[in-house]
Amino acid sequence: MNFLLADTFQSALAKLNNDEQKAVKLTVFDLQQDPSNPGLQFHRIDGSKDPNFWSLRVNRDIRLIVHKTKSSFLVAYVDHHDDAYKWAERRRIDKHPRTGAARIVEVRERVEEITIPRYIEAKLPAPAIVAEAPSKFYPPLFLKLSEEDLLNAGVPQDWIEDVRNASEDNFFDLADYIPDEAIEALMDYVDTGKLVVPGEAAPDCDPFVHPDAQRRFRVMDNVEELEQALNYPWDKWAIYLHPAQQQLVDGSFSGPTRVAGSAGTGKTVVALHRAAHILRTDRQAKLLLTTFSSPLSNALEHKLKQLLHDDVNLDHRVSVLPFEGVAKQLFTLVHAHDPKMARREHVAPALTQAAKELNLEGFTDRFLMSEWRNVVDAWQIDGHEAYARVPRLGRKNRLGNRQREKLWPVFERAREILASQNRYTPATVFGEVAAYYKDRPNKPFTHIIVDEAQDLGVPELKMIAAMAPNDPESLFFAGDLGQRIFQEPFSWLGLGIDVRGRSHTLKVNYRTSHQIRQSADKLLPTVVRDVDGIKEDRRGTVSVFNGPDPEIQVHSDENEEIRVIGLAIHEALEEGLLPEEIGVFVRSSDKLDRARKAVKEAGQVPLELSDRVEDRIGRVAIGTMHLAKGLEFRQVIVMACDEEVLPDQDRIDTVADEVELDEVYDTERHLFYVACTRAREKLIVSGVSPASEFFADLKGGVI
Numbered sequence: 285m286n287f288l289l290a291d292t293f294q295s296a297l298a299k300l301n302n303d304e305q306k307a308v309k310l311t312v313f314d315l316q317q318d319p320s321n322p323g324l325q326f327h328r329i330d331g332s333k334d335p336n337f338w339s340l341r342v343n344r345d346i347r348l349i350v351h352k353t354k355s356s357f358l359v360a361y362v363d364h365h366d367d368a369y370k371w372a373e374r375r376r377i378d379k380h381p382r383t384g385a386a387r388i389v390e391v392r393e394r395v396e397e398i399t400i401p402r403y404i405e406a407k408l409p410a411p412a413i414v415a416e417a418p419s420k421f422y423p424p425l426f427l428k429l430s431e432e433d434l435l436n437a438g439v440p441q442d443w444i445e446d447v448r449n450a451s452e453d454n455f456f457d458l459a460d461y462i463p464d465e466a467i468e469a470l471m472d473y474v475d476t477g478k479l480v481v482p483g484e485a486a487p488d489c490d491p492f493v494h495p496d497a498q499r500r501f502r503v504m505d506n507v508e509e510l511e512q513a514l515n516y517p518w519d520k521w522a523i524y525l526h527p528a529q530q531q532l533v534d535g536s537f538s539g540p541t542r543v544a545g546s547a548g549t550g551k552t553v554v555a556l557h558r559a560a561h562i563l564r565t566d567r568q569a570k571l572l573l574t575t576f577s578s579p580l581s582n583a584l585e586h587k588l589k590q591l592l593h594d595d596v597n598l599d600h601r602v603s604v605l606p607f608e609g610v611a612k613q614l615f616t617l618v619h620a621h622d623p624k625m626a627r628r629e630h631v632a633p634a635l636t637q638a639a640k641e642l643n644l645e646g647f648t649d650r651f652l653m654s655e656w657r658n659v660v661d662a663w664q665i666d667g668h669e670a671y672a673r674v675p676r677l678g679r680k681n682r683l684g685n686r687q688r689e690k691l692w693p694v695f696e697r698a699r700e701i702l703a704s705q706n707r708y709t710p711a712t713v714f715g716e717v718a719a720y721y722k723d724r725p726n727k728p729f730t731h732i733i734v735d736e737a738q739d740l741g742v743p744e745l746k747m748i749a750a751m752a753p754n755d756p757e758s759l760f761f762a763g764d765l766g767q768r769i770f771q772e773p774f775s776w777l778g779l780g781i782d783v784r785g786r787s788h789t790l791k792v793n794y795r796t797s798h799q800i801r802q803s804a805d806k807l808l809p810t811v812v813r814d815v816d817g818i819k820e821d822r823r824g825t826v827s828v829f830n831g832p833d834p835e836i837q838v839h840s841d842e843n844e845e846i847r848v849i850g851l852a853i854h855e856a857l858e859e860g861l862l863p864e865e866i867g868v869f870v871r872s873s874d875k876l877d878r879a880r881k882a883v884k885e886a887g888q889v890p891l892e893l894s895d896r897v898e899d900r901i902g903r904v905a906i907g908t909m910h911l912a913k914g915l916e917f918r919q920v921i922v923m924a925c926d927e928e929v930l931p932d933q934d935r936i937d938t939v940a941d942e943v944e945l946d947e948v949y950d951t952e953r954h955l956f957y958v959a960c961t962r963a964r965e966k967l968i969v970s971g972v973s974p975a976s977e978f979f980a981d982l983k984g985g986v987i
């Protein structure tokens with residue numbers, strides 16, 4: 285007999301106090317050990333539409349709601365006595381008519397008793413705001429769909445009429461009553477005009493183990509799994525996966541594989557589960573899970589431990605490190621000493637000195653640094669010939685042979701200067717590690733999983749390619765081209781990494797409300813192609829919950845902006861948000877002062893994010909958009925977005941040609957997109973008039 289937990293049970297458990305939770309957990313363990321234990325007091329819920337719902341006594345006040353059939357035992361809900369009974373009376377378990385996936389359905393007649401939570405929008409002084417008024421007329425969305433269409437999409441019979449009459453204004457009010465797969469199919473229909481009907485179930489399919497059912501019910505195979513599900517602070521992502529995520533987690537692939545998807549679609553969650561899956565199923569696996577920065581890799585490590593139940597046997601076979609951290613560790617292993625790093629502050633004077641010594645004229649310091657970083661150092665160019673041949677996306681238009689001849693000796697000299705100081709750039713360290721492992725049969729890892737893969741540079745990817753064994757399953761990447769902010773694009777194929785035919789896009793956004801996602805998506809083209817022509821299509825992405833429209837504020841001056849944003853932070857805290865649930869971002873560090881003042885205006889002490897800051901408890905975070913990567917907050921404020929600040933006018937002023945201008949615009953948009961999509965429920969963007977040209981794109985974003 286299957287023993288299952290429902291996500292509704294775990295959400296309900298999280299709402300009880302500590303003592304109550306402890307008592308519930310003991311009862312659930314007893315139940316899993318022996319459901320026929322005579323000490324367990326079951327009572328059938330007479331008022332329920334489903335005869336298989338029973339209550340089980342936890343203590344005088346608390347009742348578990350279980351659903352018992354011949355083949356399964358489902359722990360469905362827990363609450364105080366009367367509320368637990370009320371919940372069960374309003375529910376039945378049925379099967380999706382096509383897929384056969386089991387689902388908990390709320391019975392329609394009693395729904396008037398339910399108050400649907402609505403977001404309260406903060407009121408801000410009227411004159412400062414130039415937000416677009418939402419349209420007042422909301423036509424029904426699904427009138428063209430027949431009852432059969434809706435049933436096939438997974439709408440329970442009781443809810444057909446409500447769905448047929450639903451408009452953009454109230455559709456999400458229904459979301460709590462309709463299974464996730466139906467909401468997703470309907471949102472996809474709104475987006476694309478096509479209703480995708482799922483395939484028919486296999487006749488012998490167990491309704492509770494169908495992939496769609498596993499988003500809400502999880503079979504607990506043993507006591508350890510149950511312990512994990514009950515013991516950790518409960519996180520839905522750790523237990524219930526979307527079928528598309530599950531396929532990527534345990535799928536077999538014929539070569540390097542990439543998971544794409546817009547911000548918040550659960551790519552990191554897939555990377556984490558895949559790592560755990562490999563470690564569990566392959567006892568010989570030695571796995572590297574790597575990402576862009578230390579805070580991100582620390583966050584990954586923390587979450588992976590959660591998935592591995594702190595199992596030391598699995599723990600010692602995995603390294604979770606940032607790209608540079610892996611390189612430094614392996615470099616040290618190979619050379620028996622740490623690399624002394626050449627950072628920007630060492631490279632810039634070396635370039636300036638070299639340019640001066642060789643009387644180079646006609647090139648700015650900024651150009652030299654960019655050419656060094658993106659071409660010379662990135663590709664580890666070792667001579668004039670190689671410099672002439674290097675694949676130069678976008679840069680080839682503007683550097684003729686004569687210019688390259690003038691430039692190369694300068695770069696060569698800068699390299700000598702750094703070598704005389706015994707300094708290695710990160711790219712050199714990556715290069716050394718790549719050179720060491722490239723032709724060796726023994727690799728340091730059997731599997732490499734990369735998160736934030738859109739920000740892999742040439743040297744990083746070369747190192748990863750050299751470290752990966754020649755096995756189709758050895759490389760797995762997670763990333764979103766629309767969030768590329770640190771690297772210029774280049775061909776992965778050119779470095780031997782071929783993900784063609786194995787790039788999969790996730791479409792369900794778990795982080796961000798429908799309104800915020802839809803507005804933020806307007807900042808980017810719907811289809812983005814990488815250099816190798818692989819398409820990432822954002823169309824058809826759905827968010828599964830509703831929230832207020834993003835607020836766009838244009839202020840007359842900085843003081844006014846600071847005052848209004850301060851008030852918004854204050855109001856958010858009054859409404860119950862914790863300080864650490866709010867993040868304030870600006871384009872660059874010279875605008876941080878405006879964020880700092882706004883947070884202080886709200887009576888809070890700001891916490892300045894950096895590469896090292898991880899503990900944000902009790903403080904409102906402020907930081908540059910670059911530091912927003914990988915974070916999430918209930919409320920995000922992106923402020924100081926004035927004209928000339930976003931996109932950054934300094935960058936625009938120094939571009940050499942159209943191609944580089946496009947690249948600057950792309951990365952500036954990506955930055956803004958990354959910052960906006962850190963918001964779960966509420967987003968405010970603001971600037972001083974004239975404001976960023978990107979506001980116009982966001983404004984068009986509300987359906």
Ligand SMILES: Nc1ncnc2c1ncn2[C@@H]1O[C@H](COP(=O)(O)OP(=O)(O)OP(=O)(O)O)[C@@H](O)[C@H]1O
Pocket residue numbers: 520521524525526529545546547548549550551552553554764767793794795914916961
């Ligand atoms: N199956 C799931 N069930 C519930 N929550 C999920 C699920 N998958 C992801 N989430 C939640 O959605 C949010 C976004 O997930 P994640 O960080 O993996 O997305 P991402 O695609 O990597 O985002 P980004 O591109 O912004 O880095 C997180 O809060 C995560 O816990």
